[in-house]
Amino acid sequence: MDAARAVCCNPAMAASTPTPAASRPAEGDGDAPAFSPLYQQIKALITRSLQSGEWRPGEAIPSEIELAARFKVSQGTVRKAIDALADENLVVRRQGKGTFVATHAEEKIQYRFLRLTPDTGEPGGMERRFIDCRRMRAPLDIARALELKAGDTAVQVRRLLHFLERPVVLDDIWLPGHLFKGLTAERLSEYKGPMYGLFETEFGVRMIRAEEQLRAVAADAAASELLQLEVGAPLLSVERLSRTYGDKPVELRRGLYNTQAHYYRNELS
Amino acid sequence: MDAARAVCCNPAMAASTPTPAASRPAEGDGDAPAFSPLYQQIKALITRSLQSGEWRPGEAIPSEIELAARFKVSQGTVRKAIDALADENLVVRRQGKGTFVATHAEEKIQYRFLRLTPDTGEPGGMERRFIDCRRMRAPLDIARALELKAGDTAVQVRRLLHFLERPVVLDDIWLPGHLFKGLTAERLSEYKGPMYGLFETEFGVRMIRAEEQLRAVAADAAASELLQLEVGAPLLSVERLSRTYGDKPVELRRGLYNTQAHYYRNELS
DNA sequence: GAGTGGTCTAGACCACTGA
DNA sequence: CAGTGGTCTAGACCACTCG
Known part of the structure; x- marks a missing residue:
């Protein structure tokens, strides 16, 4: 029941521990260490859901606890993933309310890109x-x-x-x-x-x-x-x-x- | 022995718990909530040391563990403070080596501000x-x-x-x-x-x-x-x-x- | 191998929002 | 009041650097 975690579809991922022995693949060219922390994998998964339209701009995404359960990781790891998304303005956190998909449509500051x-x-x-x-x-x-x-x-x-x-x-x-x-x-x-x-x-x-x-x-x-x-x-x-x-x-x-x-x-x- | 923590000189600070009952001072004007998380207080203290020249540009600052001991907080809290400083480019983290005071003098990319x-x-x-x-x-x-x-x-x-x-x-x-x-x-x-x-x-x-x-x-x-x-x-x-x-x-x-x-x-x- | 920063976890508690 | 994000802790383990 724990062999799947959440990253089950990620080619560059681990099984049940974050960094198994296999996480250092093919060191052939002395290049591409290719170690990806769990929170970055989670971030990528959330980004994919954003891109696919699972949650529309302006809507709330699931709570950290829900996402943690879905991906079978701790809340802290989800938090770190969402923090990174918030830094990139893909998502907006609002304490007490939730985390929302960023949108150009309803911003009080119109023209986010116009300097x-x-x-x-x-x-x-x-x-x-x-x-x-x-x-x-x-x-x-x-x-x-x-x-x-x-x-x-x-x-x-x-x-x-x-x-x-x-x-x-x-x-x-x-x-x-x-x-x-x-x-x-x-x-x-x-x-x-x-x-x-x-x-x-x-x-x-x-x-x-x-x-x-x-x-x-x-x-x-x-x-x-x-x-x-x-x-x-x-x-x-x-x-x-x-x-x-x-x-x-x-x-x-x-x-x-x-x-x-x-x-x-x-x-x- | 724990009544002092680290923020002993900060006017807007708490005693031994991060947020005592007194942390909501003078709600008079319905303004200035003035709640400052511990990690921000730590960040301010580190910034003060940077400003005072306790560590010179290019030098390493004390390790997270040392700072945690000095300020009597957990390593995680120090980490969050340093993360914030690194985001602002006041400090540079180098895994395995330490955290260093940012400098304009030795950057490989000269002209950090020249776009x-x-x-x-x-x-x-x-x-x-x-x-x-x-x-x-x-x-x-x-x-x-x-x-x-x-x-x-x-x-x-x-x-x-x-x-x-x-x-x-x-x-x-x-x-x-x-x-x-x-x-x-x-x-x-x-x-x-x-x-x-x-x-x-x-x-x-x-x-x-x-x-x-x-x-x-x-x-x-x-x-x-x-x-x-x-x-x-x-x-x-x-x-x-x-x-x-x-x-x-x-x-x-x-x-x-x-x-x-x-x-x-x-x-x- | 010792020391550093980096990741992950689990749990407690706080601040904010809205019904 | 319940539910959300925000803070803080303590501990385990990993990745990287250097002597």
């Missing part, structure tokens, strides 16, 4: 205006970034963010076509709340983490018109690659930020 | 060239940022970073004069290794964390000459406020980055 802050006043409060939303064969650079095959279709969304009636951000957003069937400008406009909330609830695509590359560039004709600036004005170029579970890239976003009255904030440690 | 990456190739490998180093009364905005009194002296350092013989970064660095007595261009030039390493070993000032504000700006005459660009060329402006223990600001740095062949990298989660 632009007005010089005076609070972040947020940006108004969205969509310019267009088109399906097409993915250009080469886009396809490469999104790991699409040549010829696959992509969705391009362009939009502006306004702050106090002035355009501040011009975004050019690329998405894999096969994940976003039926995405139209109308649905984008109708949806209240952050765009990543719509992606989550309507298309089941959850943005987990992202990398950004920032540069200073000069406004070209198109950008200068849309952002109401002179050609050549300096703009902050922000290229973001967003990823979902398994580090799979699912969005490439090219933003141009007017930083005359805003700044991009970052913390180092 | 600029060349488009092709590895980060780092920048050559420093100092332009000048002067002491003066702190300008008003600098004094405010560094929390100096009007009239206090400040040190201004200007320098360039070159990559493959081309100037890429122009830094304008402001430091509180009273912390950096005797800082000269010579000492800056002679020192091998990152500038924060010199600050650490020569002046006992340790940069713990920092906030940056990024903008796109147009190069003025001075910057364009030093960075060998046309006037008006777009530059990434990076204003960094660095802090030491207790969140005390100790450096204001204004950088201008040429992002034609480099980008500023950031990770979101």
Whole structure:
């Protein structure tokens, strides 16, 4: 009855003790020690359930005690696994209530990934205006970034963010076509709340983490018109690659930020 | 013998049990619950020892077992305190060896805080060239940022970073004069290794964390000459406020980055 | 082999939430 | 009040480093 524990389906796992003699497999190349602590295996299992949609964004996951029973490990081990997930913002702990699947849809702080802050006043409060939303064969650079095959279709969304009636951000957003069937400008406009909330609830695509590359560039004709600036004005170029579970890239976003009255904030440690 | 535990000097602390009846002080305003877990108190004590220089950067701090004995708590509690310090990069754990005070002086990855990456190739490998180093009364905005009194002296350092013989970064660095007595261009030039390493070993000032504000700006005459660009060329402006223990600001740095062949990298989660 | 940090367990108790 | 996450403990054992 204890020969199974919880990791019964994990290829790199142990039988009933956490680290049996067999846990040091094939030392052939003097590489890949391949020892995985129990709590990381549990973390992987929980992540798999998150990915499979066993619990939906915003919902509570089972309590630590339940999970401990399910996986046949101690509560402390489950706790450590959940702590790691909470550190990665995949999950939110709320004392006395439970542990909840993170969501972009209901956050008080909208725009979890938007680091632009007005010089005076609070972040947020940006108004969205969509310019267009088109399906097409993915250009080469886009396809490469999104790991699409040549010829696959992509969705391009362009939009502006306004702050106090002035355009501040011009975004050019690329998405894999096969994940976003039926995405139209109308649905984008109708949806209240952050765009990543719509992606989550309507298309089941959850943005987990992202990398950004920032540069200073000069406004070209198109950008200068849309952002109401002179050609050549300096703009902050922000290229973001967003990823979902398994580090799979699912969005490439090219933003141009007017930083005359805003700044991009970052913390180092 | 157990009435003292370790937190004997902490005003917001308990006697011998972690959370005695008295731990809910003065609920007057319906504010400030002021409950501090033991491990956070231990963390604060360790931080105080770090700040006081009881252990120097690069050195090992006492083992978990020793600290547990000193503070009269369990090893698990010490462990949680150290985990928190490691998360904040104040300390580095090395299995089998010990826990070490973090340092800017010996890191393999130099420039822990520099997020600029060349488009092709590895980060780092920048050559420093100092332009000048002067002491003066702190300008008003600098004094405010560094929390100096009007009239206090400040040190201004200007320098360039070159990559493959081309100037890429122009830094304008402001430091509180009273912390950096005797800082000269010579000492800056002679020192091998990152500038924060010199600050650490020569002046006992340790940069713990920092906030940056990024903008796109147009190069003025001075910057364009030093960075060998046309006037008006777009530059990434990076204003960094660095802090030491207790969140005390100790450096204001204004950088201008040429992002034609480099980008500023950031990770979101 | 001795000493370090890393994992895992089991159990007690506390703080918070909501019915 | 019961149920949740949060803290603390004590002890066992493992993985890593170095002399």
